[in-house]
Amino acid sequence: MDPKMDPAASLGERIGVVRARIAAAAARAGRAPDEVTLVAVTKLMPAERVREVYAAGLRIFGENRVQEAEEKIAALADLSGVRWELIGHLQTNKVATAVGLFARVQSVDSVRLAEKLEKKAAERGQALPVLLEVNVGGEASKLGLAPAETLDAARAIVRLEHLRPEGLMTVAPISQSGDAEEVRPIFRQLRELRDLLRQGVPLAGEQGGWDTLSMGMTDDFEVAIEEGATLVRVGRAIFGSRPGA
Numbered sequence: 001m002d003p004k005m006d007p008a009a010s011l012g013e014r015i016g017v018v019r020a021r022i023a024a025a026a027a028r029a030g031r032a033p034d035e036v037t038l039v040a041v042t043k044l045m046p047a048e049r050v051r052e053v054y055a056a057g058l059r060i061f062g063e064n065r066v067q068e069a070e071e072k073i074a075a076l077a078d079l080s081g082v083r084w085e086l087i088g089h090l091q092t093n094k095v096a097t098a099v100g101l102f103a104r105v106q107s108v109d110s111v112r113l114a115e116k117l118e119k120k121a122a123e124r125g126q127a128l129p130v131l132l133e134v135n136v137g138g139e140a141s142k143l144g145l146a147p148a149e150t151l152d153a154a155r156a157i158v159r160l161e162h163l164r165p166e167g168l169m170t171v172a173p174i175s176q177s178g179d180a181e182e183v184r185p186i187f188r189q190l191r192e193l194r195d196l197l198r199q200g201v202p203l204a205g206e207q208g209g210w211d212t213l214s215m216g217m218t219d220d221f222e223v224a225i226e227e228g229a230t231l232v233r234v235g236r237a238i239f240g241s242r243p244g245a
């Protein structure tokens with residue numbers, strides 16, 4: 001049994017291990033551990049399990065389906081200081097609900113979706129932070145902007161008055177060998193794309209904005225941090241396996 005994923009370990013212990021691994025990976029890249037935000041991916045986890053990670057100190061939660069998130073957020077409305085982010089594909093008919101629920105939508109995978117979010121955010125008189133999701137690996141099974149279309153998409157999206165683009169997000173392909181090194185080039189390409197955006201579509205800020213790089217999950221977050229991730233989305237390493245998964 002891999003001690004990193006030991007199902008017998010307590011939630012608190014597993015979170016401690018994840019934090020230590022984040023800190024070690026950041027140190028290897030000459031970065032401070034607090035430059036990397038840990039988002040606990042709570043999809044398929046019942047509200048009671050989310051309560052436990054809240055008690056263990058985590059405050060930012062990632063969900064990939066609007067309806068599931070809506071129920072969970074309602075069940076956990078008594079928890080203060082919580083931030084929910086959408087990390088999965090957003091269907092057009094769920095846009096209005098999503099704008100009311102999430103502090104940020106990480107999975108903006110088309111200009112069309114951005115325009116729909118803009119409309120709903122404008123109706124609510126609200127500014128919505130977003131990340132653009134890029135399908136760096138080019139997998140047919142994944143949504144996301146193609147790297148080659150990301151600059152043009154970004155140019156269109158920065159004109160939308162109620163969206164606040166904050167960076168890029170990617171989901172790396174599952175490594176065939178089980179070795180996370182295999183997906184290092186994916187993370188590097190996302191960072192390079194971010195650097196292009198800073199030059200080509202600069203936002204406010206000293207370096208041209210687009211600061212957030214959301215990349216890395218249970219199987220590959222350390223490599224992602226070495227390549228510049230500022231946010232990792234971790235489910236199984238915190239919760240153990242997911243129900244039904």
Ligand SMILES: *Cc1c(COP(=O)(O)O)cnc(C)c1O
Pocket residue numbers: 041043064087088171217218219233234235236237
């Ligand atoms: C499920 C999911 C994660 C977390 O995956 P783990 O392997 O459990 O860490 C991260 N990002 C997205 C987009 C997901 O759907």
